[in-house]
Amino acid sequence: DTGVSQDPRHKITKRGQNVTFRCDPISEHNRLYWYRQTLGQGPEFLTYFQNEAQLEKSRLLSDRFSAERPKGSFSTLEIQRTEQGDSAMYLCASSFSGRGGYEQYFGPGTRLTVT
Amino acid sequence: QKEVEQNSGPLSVPEGAIASLNCTYSDRGSQSFFWYRQYSGKSPELIMSIYSNGDKEDGRFTAQLNKASQYVSLLIRDSQPSDSATYLCAVYNNNDMRFGAGTRLTVKP
Numbered sequence: 001d002t003g004v005s006q007d008p009r010h011k012i013t014k015r016g017q018n019v020t021f022r023c024d025p026i027s028e029h030n031r032l033y034w035y036r037q038t039l040g041q042g043p044e045f046l047t048y049f050q051n052e053a054q055l056e057k058s059r060l061l062s063d064r065f066s067a068e069r070p071k072g073s074f075s076t077l078e079i080q081r082t083e084q085g086d087s088a089m090y091l092c093a094s095s096f097s098g099r100g101g102y103e104q105y106f107g108p109g110t111r112l113t114v115t
Numbered sequence: 116q117k118e119v120e121q122n123s124g125p126l127s128v129p130e131g132a133i134a135s136l137n138c139t140y141s142d143r144g145s146q147s148f149f150w151y152r153q154y155s156g157k158s159p160e161l162i163m164s165i166y167s168n169g170d171k172e173d174g175r176f177t178a179q180l181n182k183a184s185q186y187v188s189l190l191i192r193d194s195q196p197s198d199s200a201t202y203l204c205a206v207y208n209n210n211d212m213r214f215g216a217g218t219r220l221t222v223k224p
Contacts, residue, residue, distance in 0.1 A: 033212070042119070042203050042214030043159065056210060091158055102147045102207045106158040 004107035006092050012113045013082055020078045021110045025094030032075050033104060034067055035091040043091055049075060050097065082114045118142060119206050121215035129223050134191040136218050138204030141185070147207040148180055148187045152200045153217065159203055163189060194222040 005024045013019050025032045031050050035043035046065065047057045051072040064082075069075040079086055089111050093104040120139045128134045136150075147166050151159035165171045165178040165187065177190040187206075191198055201217040 040123075040216065042205075042216050044214075045212060048210065089158075102212075103149065103161055103164050104205075104212060105161060106151075109158045 004092055004094050004105055006090075006107040006110050008110055009108060010111050010113075012115065015084060015114055016081055018078065018080045019082060019112065020076055021090055021092075021112075022074060022076050023092030023094075023107060024074045025092070026096075026105060029094035029096045029105075030072070031095045031097050031104075032069055033093040033095070034075070034077050035093065037089045037091055037109075038087075046077070079112075082112075084114050087112055087114045117215075118213045119204055119215040121202075121204050121218045123216060124219040125221050126218055127221045127223060128194050130194060130196060132194050132222075134194045134198065134220055134222070136189040136191075136202050136204075136220065138187045138189075138206075138215055139185055140187070140204075140206045140213075142206065142208050142213075143182075143185065145182075145185075145206045145208040148178070149205040149207070149212075150176075150178060150189045151203040151205060151214075152198075153203055154200045191220075194220075196222050196224050198222050 007022045033048040034046040037043045049069040064080045067077045089109045091109045092107045095104045118141050150163040152162050153159045163178040165180045171178045175192045179188045199222050201219045203217045204215040
């Protein structure tokens, strides 16, 4: 088991461009979460999937953000028409809901810089 | 009122001392509680989970939970310089995980 992986680790883009991030969860985990973290703050929930179904999305999440998990394995997070305020660390976490525990394990994150 | 509150620190302790980190939360229905360690520039790493009132020990770490007071704490015994990091308290209820802003701990040799 190699843990949660994310790609790319760093992304620099110009304002107005679209970006897409990928997350590969721990293989037996059925839940996948996306968070955003800015300096000095804890991770902020964006959305989560159970298998391929997107079950919850933060009310704070702009329509420019969309996420998919087409086959219940990896997930992508796309940000359209990026803004400077989108600069942050984007974190993916996964968990297994079957044993009654709720521990989430994070990937290394994708650091986005919008210039 | 923030949903999960932590002292931002920095908390500074000498090597070998006990570091005490505290967290309060506002949602009485919260079911599960976690402590994550985050080194600068890295992602959060799960170090403890606690589900029931009382203490839970794992090596040098002890998590304490008091649901009536809506309070959870983390004790680190025999603190080491490698424990210097930001510690995030996370509270889970109904598929929703909320994080505090973290307490920065510095362990001085």
